[in-house]
Amino acid sequence: MSKTTQQLVGQLLIAGFRDSELSKNSAIEKYIKTYNLAGVIIYDEDVKIGGPGTRNVKSPTQLKILIESLQSFSPNQNLLISIDQEGGTVNRLKSIYGFPETPSWQHIGLLKNKLITEQFSETISGALSSVGVNVNFAPVLDLDYGNKTVIGKTQRAFTSDPDLLIKHAKIFIDAHKKKHIISCGKHFPGQGSALGDTHEGYTDISNSWTVKDLLPFDKLIQDNYLDLIMVSHTFDTKLDPTYPASLSKKIITSTLRDDLGFQGVVICDDPSMRAISDNYNLKDTFEIMLNAGIDLFCLGNNLIYDPDYIPKSVNAICQLLTSGKIKKERILKSIERIKALKKKYKIRV
Numbered sequence: 001m002s003k004t005t006q007q008l009v010g011q012l013l014i015a016g017f018r019d020s021e022l023s024k025n026s027a028i029e030k031y032i033k034t035y036n037l038a039g040v041i042i043y044d045e046d047v048k049i050g051g052p053g054t055r056n057v058k059s060p061t062q063l064k065i066l067i068e069s070l071q072s073f074s075p076n077q078n079l080l081i082s083i084d085q086e087g088g089t090v091n092r093l094k095s096i097y098g099f100p101e102t103p104s105w106q107h108i109g110l111l112k113n114k115l116i117t118e119q120f121s122e123t124i125s126g127a128l129s130s131v132g133v134n135v136n137f138a139p140v141l142d143l144d145y146g147n148k149t150v151i152g153k154t155q156r157a158f159t160s161d162p163d164l165l166i167k168h169a170k171i172f173i174d175a176h177k178k179k180h181i182i183s184c185g186k187h188f189p190g191q192g193s194a195l196g197d198t199h200e201g202y203t204d205i206s207n208s209w210t211v212k213d214l215l216p217f218d219k220l221i222q223d224n225y226l227d228l229i230m231v232s233h234t235f236d237t238k239l240d241p242t243y244p245a246s247l248s249k250k251i252i253t254s255t256l257r258d259d260l261g262f263q264g265v266v267i268c269d270d271p272s273m274r275a276i277s278d279n280y281n282l283k284d285t286f287e288i289m290l291n292a293g294i295d296l297f298c299l300g301n302n303l304i305y306d307p308d309y310i311p312k313s314v315n316a317i318c319q320l321l322t323s324g325k326i327k328k329e330r331i332l333k334s335i336e337r338i339k340a341l342k343k344k345y346k347i348r349v
Helices: 003-010 027-035 060-073 105-111 114-131 161-177 211-222 251-261 282-292 311-322 328-344
Strands: 013-016 039-042 080-083 085-087 185-189 226-231 265-268 294-301
Touching: 003 027, 003 085, 003 328, 013 027, 013 311, 060 080, 060 328, 080 265, 085 105, 085 114, 105 161, 114 161, 185 211, 185 251, 211 328, 226 251, 226 282, 226 328, 251 265, 251 282, 265 328, 282 311, 282 328, 294 311, 311 328
Parallel strands: 013 039, 013 294, 039 080, 185 226, 226 265, 265 294
Antiparallel strands: none
16 A cells, blocks of 8 residues: 555544553554554553553543643654543543542532532633643433433433533533644434443334434534534434444435535444444444444444554555445545534644
8 A cells, every 4th residue: 555545534534542651652643643643642541450540541641741742753743643522431630640630520410500510610620721622522412311321321421401411512612622632523413212231232213212312413513513513323223224323424424414414524433333333343333333424433443452553443444445345535524524513613724
């Protein structure tokens, strides 16, 4: 594959990596320079190794130095430095590392207090800004269906009331925008009702999803609050009888773009989650997702660690381009959206 093609493809990828400090010629340095990656994702725990501090986070000072090093490898220092910092159980910057304590999104929802939501949002955005993170995969816009669901029992859903969620999600997003941090609404088209976990396998919400789940996304799109949306791996025969959301042209292009008018960047939940990886090989996954309308791929490489995951992904997409199964225009359109997003948030392009 030509280096030019690899560097084109690399602009669609956010990569996970294992280092907490960077040695000379580290793999992630090589990938950033060779493939011109869109960005990286930060985790505090490595699933395979297990335990706090086993991946990228040990302290605020350490993380800031790590991120500065990562940005120095990018020609224009324009990497998307992403993280899942929802609060509560999904909280990479924990107090044990020296970051502020943050309750769950659900706990904030129970209080129904705009001032508290503002304080919560500013605490999170302030912690991210202080170390150089510029993308937060939050807020969760899934509705709360109670403890029988994965999202509900992990306290990741704010409320079952779409109107209340919309009001407080705006506060959360505004706090991030003030710090030039991109927020990401997730998980489109709403997976709050899911009983199964897409990390573990196939998850069907055909009998539980309703149009109500779409309302937070719809309203926030119409009010120009969402610049980045993460699509889930859930399956719903009402929306697409063939593919889960992240592989569905009907859901991503027809519903999200054409019906709701979303013009921003669409990112998929990690394709290594077993809901996808158990049913599709890597090349087929990229082919279907790209043709469905996915712009950006989060390759966390944490659920099942593969030291060659990033090169394999780049090569798979390059092969799809060479064979004509993916058109170059399709890739360029996504890169255009990603560059516009970076420019809007003053991330160098």
